[in-house]
Amino acid sequence: MQKKGFTLIELLIVVAIIAILAAIAVPNFLEAQTRSKVSRCKADMRSLVTALESYAVDNNKYPPPADTATYANADPWGTYFHSRIPNYLTTPVAYVTALYQDPFVTQNNTFTSATYPYETMVGKRYVYYETQGMEDHFNANTWGGTLVRWLGKWAMYGYGPDRTPFQGAKATLLPYDPTNGTVSPGNIVRCQNNVDGTPVNPVTGTFLWP
Structure with a gap:
């Protein structure tokens, strides 16, 4: 038979x-993978928020913004901004089981300062602002002071699908919106004053950005 x-x-x-x-x-x-990572980021942040608030109840303050942070009058922006979720949430009391890693960070991003080594970002953890400690460093009438009041006592963010950590002070707090495209500019942000991370004016109740 012929094949x-x-x-x-x-x-x-x-x-x-x-x-x-x-x-x-x-x-x-x-696209489904990206949406899954966004959902994971938001779930991680919900757990971290619970841990932050539990820490604050026990210690009457929020944890500093890095594992070895020391508050200093010099360079307050570097001290309080662009640090990572600290190990104070797991040690010595475990307010959360793990210091979750941002799934959109593809490698360890480390920003160091020779003068202020406590600015070092730790691995792939979510970025964390502890703004309560910044109140003494910014005049209430300055942009920085206003932002502190509008954020609340803390803020955190993940890089988001565009994988961009920082594009300037305002761009950092631009919340990711999937209606702009699954992969679009913006960070996955959460702050004390608003779940989706958009800074809120506590007096007027309006958002800093629409």
């Missing part, structure tokens, strides 16, 4: 069909 194989045309048709199916499936898979 008949695929002709070249038939093979090309099969390859074309597979390529078309892959072109449809891969973007959908990547």
